[in-house]
Amino acid sequence: MRSLSDIKIAIVDDEPSIVTMLQMVLRREGFHRLYAASTCAEALDLATRIAPDIILLDIMLPDGSGLELNAKLREYGNPYILFLTAKASDLDILRGFAMGGDDYITKPFNPLEVAARIQARLRRLEQEAPQSSHVKRPDPGVYRFGRFTVNEAEGELIVEGNPVSCPAQVFQLLVHFCKHPGIVFSKEQLYDKVWGIDGQGDDSTVMVHIRRIRERIELDPGNPKLLLTVRGLGYKLVKEPQKE
Structure with a gap:
């Protein structure tokens, strides 16, 4: 460290x-x-x-x-x-x-x-980060979700075979969702797990970061099929696009 x-x-x-x-x-x-x-x-x-x-x-x-x-x-x-x-x-x-x-x-x-x-x-x-350079760490995850892939170790987001730039905090939020597919997270939980701020952030922070993820991974960011809003509860990332 x-x-x-x-x-x-x-x-x-x-x-x-x-x-x-x-x-x-x-x-x-x-x-x-x-x-x-x-x-x-x-x-x-x-x-x-x-x-x-x-x-x-x-x-x-x-x-x-x-x-x-x-x-x-x-x-x-x-x-x-x-x-x-x-x-x-x-x-x-x-x-x-x-x-x-x-x-x-x-x-x-x-x-x-x-x-x-x-x-x-x-x-x-x-x-x-690895706790020690002398301690063998398991290979970090590569997460595949249909049209996009996240390589946590390389800090890469690949969408339909093309690398897409992703600001650090947006990437960390996406990685968190990738590690827990199908799980609903409230804004407070996301602040705690991703920002490390005990749920005391502004509501707009999570909302904007969700939108920035959708702009990168969704075919139609205005009608998301992968990173979904669960009304009254929060957000979840699904493996398969939501069908109409």
Whole structure:
């Protein structure tokens, strides 16, 4: 397991007080490789030099939008991107996830919540990683569901023979469903199992990630046959497409 002091966190925000506050709290939590940028240009330069593991990204920056910057930052690795923004409407949050964000926190926020979400993300990664390079681990799963295949070890989603890009958190949610076909999971259970946040997330987070999975695996995302909504209960992934 990587030490917290080795995790590289970039804070991209043009408000110095927010950057200082986050740096202070994160250092107290054991993170020491902290970097700051106040513009899109600075953030891109930072990404090319250090390839951050985690990016706390403001949406409204002086020289552009963090939403559009998000895609460019992902060209330098596969960082976990958490949007920080004063835009708090449901539409803004849904757009943030649709543009590729892994998480979303609205301003004003408690910096301890940011630290807790980062810790939850790292716990999930630790659980998925081999416990020791000297311990033989069973071959990770390859899950086949008709028109798509998920290779957990390679981090690949193949749909009808073609690789399809999939953001990290979306992929982890899909893997969870693949490991438990036919099982219904509530939003609270998904937050606990995939996000590691004891069911305290925003309802829109799961909803948007479900939609992003459907956009990749379903013939008609608006009329899903594989990743189904079970009214009043949650969601389940089925092996065979649901028939009319």
